[in-house]
Amino acid sequence: MKTSSNLQQRPSYFQLQTSYFPLRPSYLTLLPFLFLLFLFPNSVLSQNEEKKDYSEAFNLIEVWLDAQKDFDKLPGISAAVIEDQEVLWSGAFGQANKSQPVPMTAETLCSICSISKLFTAVSIMTLYEEGKLRLDDPIESLLPNYDLKQQFPESGPITVRSLLTHSSGLPREANAPYWTGPDFPFPTQEEVNSGLKEQETLYPASTYYQYSNLALTLLGEIIEEVSGQTYDDYVQEHILTPLQMGNTRTELPENLYGSSLAIGYSALDREGERPKVNFFQAKGIKAAAGFSSNVLDLGKFASWQFRLRDTTTAEILKPATLKLMQQVHFMDPNWRSSWGLGFVVYKGASGSTWVGHGGSCPGYRSTLQLDLKNKRAYAVMINAGGTNPNRYSSGIYGILNKVKSGKKADTDIKFEDYTGYYDARPWGSEEYIGSWEGQLMMINLPSRTPADNITLYKHIEGDTFRRVRDDGELGETVVFERNSEGKVYRYTQHGNYVYIMKS
Incomplete structure (x- = not known):
């Protein structure tokens, strides 16, 4: 069981994307902005830098912590990320009291x-x-x-x-x-x-x-x-x-x-x-x-x-x-x-x-x-x-640092069709597939260093993707397959199948 209060603690995506001026500004429209930039350059630039969309990172943090809670057999875990004067994200997973049960929350003492x-x-x-x-x-x-x-x-x-x-x-x-x-x-x-x-x-x-x-x-x-x-x-x-x-x-x-x-x-x-x-x-x-x-x-x-x-x-x-x-x-x-x-x-x-x-x-x-x-x-x-709480704080730090542009690519790919947990047994425990800045993302669970275990896949056509290598070149092909209802139920890679467990 998990709870998360990040929706109440951070600005919405729309708020984060609000710009200072229209797309085709006049010189007069730019004057206030230029004046602020002259007087407070660091302040204005930092506000622009903070307009990253971390929603995919927050989702991955929650997926990862929820999995680690089970694989590490933690009764409960709570966490928060603070950015200066704001709660950037907070969440909790598991139980504060296993016998009742009482869920762990970010407010749990x-x-x-x-x-x-x-x-x-x-x-x-x-x-x-x-x-x-x-x-x-x-x-x-x-x-x-x-x-x-x-x-x-x-x-x-x-x-x-x-x-x-x-x-x-x-x-x-x-x-x-x-x-x-x-x-x-x-x-x-x-x-x-x-x-x-x-x-x-x-x-x-x-x-x-x-x-x-x-x-x-x-x-x-x-x-x-x-x-x-x-x-x-x-x-x-x-x-x-x-x-x-x-x-x-x-x-x-x-x-x-x-x-x-x-x-x-x-x-x-x-x-x-x-x-x-x-x-x-x-x-x-x-x-x-x-x-x-x-x-x-x-x-x-x-x-x-x-x-x-x-x-x-x-x-x-x-x-x-x-x-x-x-x-x-x-x-x-x-x-x-x-x-x-x-x-x-x-x-x-x-x-x-x-x-x-x-x-x-x-x-x-x-x-x-x-x-x-x-x-x-x-x-x-x-x-x-x-237990080692620094392992989890380091994992959260690594995931957030993995965000580059902080903007979702302009694409009509329905990443939710592929999102879910996939059965990696007997070679591993499970895999999670989701979206990451306009590409498909896969991570093996459990993971001690989640940011290092993220693999990205570029969409080619239809349900076909190719792995993005560290040097940016494309590697092997992954093809997702759908059942009679049109829902993804497995993918094939290197001629073998991996089946979805839950979405």
């Missing part, structure tokens, strides 16, 4: 686990802007009761900056077995602090990257100590309320569990099943892993970042502060792990800087990734462990 760290980092930086702390303040000056043993006499101080960049040398976790099922005994804040005296540093500060939930947990305590507010109240007042993120909380809403809040399921067992995971609250670890949200609210969080980076006016933070957070502040000696202040920062294949964070909690996986250059963000949530 999930644990976002470590994406919580981004809200903690932003909160720290609001206090930084107010002059209430400095990035190089040692932890002891901000948390008087901190007493974790520093086992390296030569170590420099553990600072706010090193806590934010996972370079503090602190252990990964607090002194409690909270990742252990079936009950996941997360500690209270008091239990976290009482356990510090039984722990010691893993490395000298600012030496190696070591991801640390303990570090971000202690930053949550610093927020309380410095602001005089509870962590929950501070985040609500300074981030969630201003951004109208009404579906984001610093905990999991137990009263919504199984309805608006998806039930979490485990990694696959040998029988191919995903047992239900017990409900949990992160308690004293909430600043590192306690939040719940949905993909649309994470979209608001992403839009705020794009908006702030594009202005000189403060909104929650000053633009310069967010840009500072999204620069590399620590690079591990292996040159593979680079961190900003709370954000993972990395370089994309196209040269664009990407920032974001992932989340993994009992029964849930999530990701939020922002392409800063192109002002696009990708949010994915899965209510199951042992």
Whole structure:
């Protein structure tokens, strides 16, 4: 089962194709356009560039995610693509609660686990802007009761900056077995602090990257100590309320569990099943892993970042502060792990800087990734462990990047006659055939990299097509055949038949 809200979230095709002037404009008609082009060249050109029609790409994203949900045995998956200040597409597939059943939607809440760290980092930086702390303040000056043993006499101080960049040398976790099922005994804040005296540093500060939930947990305590507010109240007042993120909380809403809040399921067992995971609250670890949200609210969080980076006016933070957070502040000696202040920062294949964070909690996986250059963000949530949400966000990214002109070719071919799922067994599972910018498109399902598995076919005549090679030349012939009712029921290629399964 799938739901999709893209029709409500993006402009219609007609709106996207609205032009600035008639096809045969007079000089006077062009004057306003030329004036705008002179004053705001980037703005006007970017509006023209945004007039691509992504409807075929959205359809393929939905076909692909729906298939992957089944082949990867996901209970449910939700996703959203944000373009600057708009939801370009959103959709959901599968179940939030398999026993009821309750369908997954783009509004369904999930644990976002470590994406919580981004809200903690932003909160720290609001206090930084107010002059209430400095990035190089040692932890002891901000948390008087901190007493974790520093086992390296030569170590420099553990600072706010090193806590934010996972370079503090602190252990990964607090002194409690909270990742252990079936009950996941997360500690209270008091239990976290009482356990510090039984722990010691893993490395000298600012030496190696070591991801640390303990570090971000202690930053949550610093927020309380410095602001005089509870962590929950501070985040609500300074981030969630201003951004109208009404579906984001610093905990999991137990009263919504199984309805608006998806039930979490485990990694696959040998029988191919995903047992239900017990409900949990992160308690004293909430600043590192306690939040719940949905993909649309994470979209608001992403839009705020794009908006702030594009202005000189403060909104929650000053633009310069967010840009500072999204620069590399620590690079591990292996040159593979680079961190900003709370954000993972990395370089994309196209040269664009990407920032974001992932989340993994009992029964849930999530990701939020922002392409800063192109002002696009990708949010994915899965209510199951042992999964990789980045695989799906990367697949969505690849499909959208496959769009070239974004315009359907002027043709009278009825692509819907050929559209559907075809039986590829025993050599593969299934194929999906649809349209793509005036040509026939085929993709094998399932697919880890859908954009790389798209094959295009050019119409020759009647029900005959030929494969378009990577160099643009034409390859083998594919001929579709119709039954007595005139409906396509199979195609032949290389002298063999492939039958349609469903349309």
